[in-house]
Amino acid sequence: MNSQPLLSVRDMTCTWDGVHGCRDISFDLHPGEVLCVVGESGSGKSTLLQAVSWQARPESGSVWYDTRDRGFVDLASLSAAHLRLLARTDWGFVRQNARDGLRMQVSAGANIAERLMAVGQRHYGDLRRVAGSWLHKMEIDAGRLDDAPAAFSGGMQQRLQIARNLVTHPRMVFMDEPTASLDVSVQARLLDLLRQLVADLKLAAIVVTHDLAVARLLAHRTLVMRGGRVVESGLTDQILDDPQHPYTQLLVSSILQS
Amino acid sequence: MNLSQATVARDDHYNFAYLDESTKRMLRRALLKAVAIPGYQVPFGSREMPLPYGWGTGGIQVTAAIIGAGDVLKVIDQGSDDTTNAINIRRFFARVTGVRTTESTREATIVQTRHRIPETPLREGQVMVYQVPIPEPLRWLEPSETETRTMHALAEYGGMHVKLYEDIAQHGHIATTYDYPVIVNGRYMMRPSPIPKFDNPKLDGNPALMLFGAGREKRVYAVPPYTRVKSLDFEDHPFRVEQWDHCCELCGSRQSYLDEIILDDQGTRRFVCSDTEYCTDRQAAGYAGPAAQEAA
Numbered sequence: 177m178n179s180q181p182l183l184s185v186r187d188m189t190c191t192w193d194g195v196h197g198c199r200d201i202s203f204d205l206h207p208g209e210v211l212c213v214v215g216e217s218g219s220g221k222s223t224l225l226q227a228v229s230w231q232a233r234p235e236s237g238s239v240w241y242d243t244r245d246r247g248f249v250d251l252a253s254l255s256a257a258h259l260r261l262l263a264r265t266d267w268g269f270v271r272q273n274a275r276d277g278l279r280m281q282v283s284a285g286a287n288i289a290e291r292l293m294a295v296g297q298r299h300y301g302d303l304r305r306v307a308g309s310w311l312h313k314m315e316i317d318a319g320r321l322d323d324a325p326a327a328f329s330g331g332m333q334q335r336l337q338i339a340r341n342l343v344t345h346p347r348m349v350f351m352d353e354p355t356a357s358l359d360v361s362v363q364a365r366l367l368d369l370l371r372q373l374v375a376d377l378k379l380a381a382i383v384v385t386h387d388l389a390v391a392r393l394l395a396h397r398t399l400v401m402r403g404g405r406v407v408e409s410g411l412t413d414q415i416l417d418d419p420q421h422p423y424t425q426l427l428v429s430s431i432l433q434s
Numbered sequence: 435m436n437l438s439q440a441t442v443a444r445d446d447h448y449n450f451a452y453l454d455e456s457t458k459r460m461l462r463r464a465l466l467k468a469v470a471i472p473g474y475q476v477p478f479g480s481r482e483m484p485l486p487y488g489w490g491t492g493g494i495q496v497t498a499a500i501i502g503a504g505d506v507l508k509v510i511d512q513g514s515d516d517t518t519n520a521i522n523i524r525r526f527f528a529r530v531t532g533v534r535t536t537e538s539t540r541e542a543t544i545v546q547t548r549h550r551i552p553e554t555p556l557r558e559g560q561v562m563v564y565q566v567p568i569p570e571p572l573r574w575l576e577p578s579e580t581e582t583r584t585m586h587a588l589a590e591y592g593g594m595h596v597k598l599y600e601d602i603a604q605h606g607h608i609a610t611t612y613d614y615p616v617i618v619n620g621r622y623m624m625r626p627s628p629i630p631k632f633d634n635p636k637l638d639g640n641p642a643l644m645l646f647g648a649g650r651e652k653r654v655y656a657v658p659p660y661t662r663v664k665s666l667d668f669e670d671h672p673f674r675v676e677q678w679d680h681c682c683e684l685c686g687s688r689q690s691y692l693d694e695i696i697l698d699d700q701g702t703r704r705f706v707c708s709d710t711e712y713c714t715d716r717q718a719a720g721y722a723g724p725a726a727q728e729a730a
Contacts, residue, residue, distance in 0.1 A: 257588045282600045289599055294592030300602055300668040322603045 182207045188237030190227035198224045208378040212391035215401035221384040268341030268349035274333035285321040310339040331362035351383045444532030451498040452530040461499035468656035473618030480652040491649030493565030508542035513550035513708030551633040553712040556642035564627040566648040571625040632675045632691045637663040680705040683725035685716035
């Protein structure tokens with residue numbers, strides 16, 4: 177693994193009202209590495225994701241990112257324009273509800289091609305070709321390129337949302353409960369696809385989930401959060417097989433065994 | 435020719451041009467800023483006007499702010515000088531300013547319009563005033579005003595092509611026919627008000643000053659004379675204006691924007707110039723279309 181981290185978070189605190197949120201978060205993320213953040217509802221998982229991706233500004237601490245053009249910089253030092261460009265090109269955001277991340281009134285093709293148009297591509301034929309190939313990669317029939325996302329099933333919508341994000345070849349993807357609103361068989365298929373994409377594209381990802389199975393399948397490393405703080409972190413297998421913190425032990429023991 | 439136009443006299447109960455002087459000054463200040471930053475939407479304090487929103491309150495306020503006693507006013511609605519809206523706005527200004535009104539584009543110093551730019555080329559010193567329903571071109575893409583302003587500030591206009599992409603995907607060509615988005619002076623994205631895209635090329639490098647007023651949305655914007663105005667398109671689907679297989683039935687013109695008029699319940703239709711003044715002028719100059727030749 178590369179010694180230079182892609183993302184580095186140091187003593188970051190981000191709260192909504194001085195109480196709720198996440199506190200004193202520190203971690204490094206290397207290129208191609210998948211980090212899962214697990215914990216119960218209200219433990220600050222989503223806040224952490226928003227603060228790291230600079231959608232909510234942290235109160236203290238810093239977030240460093242290895243940008244393509246300026247090297248390793250503190251996100252606080254970037255202009256709003258630069259941050260937005262970063263979010264549009266080098267990052268991806270996959271939301272729990274695909275409807276939040278998709279443009280529902282336009283076709284699947286337009287959804288996938290939007291980011292490319294946003295970075296200045298102006299050739300319809302090329303855009304369409306790229307959109308078609310991404311649909312194929314997502315295991316969706318290319319004939320559905322001109323269908324509205326509303327005509328897609330939940331699993332397909334989620335895959336479409338992922339394609340829409342990956343089309344600019346981001347190096348890092350933020351996912352907030354990507355499989356939570358899908359039924360179990362569809363979840364398994366999506367996880368399979370995600371695992372393959374992450375490996376093929378060397379994507380780094382931060383995945384927020386309350387489902388330890390997702391962490392087990394996808395993540396190299398896992399952070400366990402409770403009450404806004406990281407209570408335990410380490411290799412996923414280590415955490416799931418040999419939990420140290422009482423809360424992690426509780427989490428792991430609450431998985432239904434087959 | 436036009437009875438109402440001849441009979442209306444200046445009504446001294448109203449201040450010149452209806453609005454009070456400080457309101458007109460506020461509007462002129464906003465307009466100066468709009469001219470200084472081509473295509474940028476400048477907020478202004480829109481006033482209650484004696485007609486409903488959507489009937490041209492923005493355009494009327496802009497005209498009221500810039501009109502002087504020596505001006506000659508022309509008002510167009512759907513390309514026509516003699517529709518209800520055009521006649522009423524013309525009579526309104528005749529009554530509150532006493533200025534001369536006209537149907538001739540050449541004579542006019544101010545042309546207030548909805549839907550069309552006259553076929554007769556404009557010249558330096560003339561001012562076009564557009565009535566704008568929704569000034570924000572990014573509104574369909576992004577409902578939040580703070581977000582659209584940020585997008586304008588950072589010139590993030592890539593998303594606008596999504597609409598054109600969708601048109602081609604659904605119809606095989608760019609099917610947006612009016613209010614076709616443009617980039618002004620290589621910087622700001624602008625809605626040219628509901629003019630047909632046929633008129634978009636006339637905006638580019640036009641010698642006249644173009645002012646746009648949206649009353650309900652409280653915004654003015656402008657295209658100064660000789661400013662670059664580029665319509666959005668794709669490399670492999672370039673911008674094209676509408677074309678017709680017909681010529682105007684009345685004047686035989688093949689260069690003007692044609693309206694399709696249904697004449698009876700059997701669906702008999704006829705194509706005629708949308709710009710009535712242009713059509714009348716051509717007929718007076720001896721040009722005749724198929725219908726006019728039959729009648730003769």
